[in-house]
Amino acid sequence: MNFFRRSETFAALDLGTTNCRLLIARPAGDRLRVVDSFSRIVRLGEGLQASGVLSEAAMTRTIDALLVCAEKVDHRAVTHARFVATEACRRAANCGEFLARVHEHTGLELEIIPTEEEARLALAGCAPLLDPARPHAVVFDIGGGSTELLWVGVNPGVDGSGVETEIRDVISLPLGVVSLTERYQAQLSDGAGPAVFARMVDTVRDAFADFDRRWGISAQVAEGGVQMLGSSGTVTTLAGMRLGLPRYERQRVDGTVLDFPDIRRITRRLVGMSAAERALEPCIGAIRADLMIAGCAILEAICRTWKVGRLRVADRGVREGILAGLLAATRSGVPDTCIRPAALSS
Structure with a gap:
């Protein structure tokens, strides 16, 4: 059965603290x-930890990226879309001003979603990678401004293929690669090394403790x-490094497995580098070099x-979750649950 009209085109945009991504x-x-x-690194949340507001430079960078997105949406004649923004916009006191400027310059209407919806979408995008033979899963997304952590029940799909998931609990910690880097900025000079890294790890572990006790996750792991x-960009970067890729390749990284000893080995090497040395790594680059230590600590x-x-x-998440939702809405014959892009509205 054909559920679609030939002209239907779907779009998903995820504006985070660090990245702007469109599919x-x-x-x-x-x-x-x-x-x-x-995909473009815009660092919308740069300086937000200290100031509580989005900076002019960050908003300008982000609007420039969103203009590219709007042009692609228009060029591809998108009919159903959802454009979401997450932690930076949730926290910024001047977010209303930013959203108004985005609409004025690009025609796009961004939807600020709560942490629970962000986690749900991320899981929907990643669920096909879960193993139906293991009944529990710790699923996480290390973002720029926050880290979402899910405790998930996993069952085989009703038809014997794929998986069905149940979110038992989700927490969102205000500890992401940007926010944690800024918290430890004064100590993260070149050469600060393992001591500062250890303090960052302890900060994050303390934040997980109650979640672990509440659900007895460690006992289930045992x-x-x-x-x-x-x-997250952290885990995909480490996977690319473990594979020895001369440049990042999504198809080779998505779905691969990282053993904890490999994670520790690569992390120790990165912690021992200067930011300039990390920038030379082909899967990192100059724009993300200063954020890798915080990501590795989380x-x-x-x-x-x-x-x-x-x-x-x-190497998938919120955008894929949005597309899955748009697909399901259209297949069910309820296309009005899909959001028509404001840039194309009459």
């Missing part, structure tokens, strides 16, 4: 095929029924708290 897809049978994409799935805290031993790497 555009069209029907291919009962699935969606990506026809265009865009019994062998827990899997771990990570969605990941280290997760691995030490829940000693699963390995994690599955997901």
Whole structure:
């Protein structure tokens, strides 16, 4: 059965604290095929930890990126879309001004979603990578301004293929690669090394403790029924480094497995480098070099708290979750649950 009209095109935009990402897809049978994409590091939340507001420079950078997104949405004649913003916009006192400027300059209307919705979308995007044979999962997304952590029940799909998931609990910590870097900025000069890294790890582990006790996750890990799935630039970068990629390749990274010993080995090497040396790593680059230590500290805290031993790497998340929702809404015959892009509205 064909659920779609030939002209239907779907778009998902995720504006985070660090990145602006867009996916555009069209029907291919009962699935969606990506026809265009865009990703740019905009660092919208730069300085937010100290000031409580989005800076003029950060807003300008982000609007420039959103203009590219709006042009792609228009060029691809998108019919159904959802454009979401997360932690930086949730926290910034001047977010209303920013959203008004975005609409004025690009025609896009951004939807600020709560942490629970962000986590739900991230899980929806990553769920196909979960193993239906393991009944529990720790799923995490290390963002720029926050880290979302989910305790998830996993079951085989009703038709014997795929998985069904149940979010048992979710927490969002105001500790992401940007916010944690800014918290320790004064101590993160070149040569600060392992001592500062250890303090960062302890800060994050302390924030996980109550969540772990509430659900007895460590005990479930000891019994062998827990899997771990990570969605973030930190884990995809480490996966690219472990694979020895001369440049980042999504198809090779998405779905790969990182063993904890490999994570520790690569992390120790990065902690021992200067920011300039990290910038020379092909899967890192100059724009993200100063953020990697914080990302590795959050990941280290997760691995030490829940000693699963390995994690599955997901180069997918909120955007894919949005597309899955748009697809499901259209297949169910309720297209009005999809959001028509404001840039194309009459």
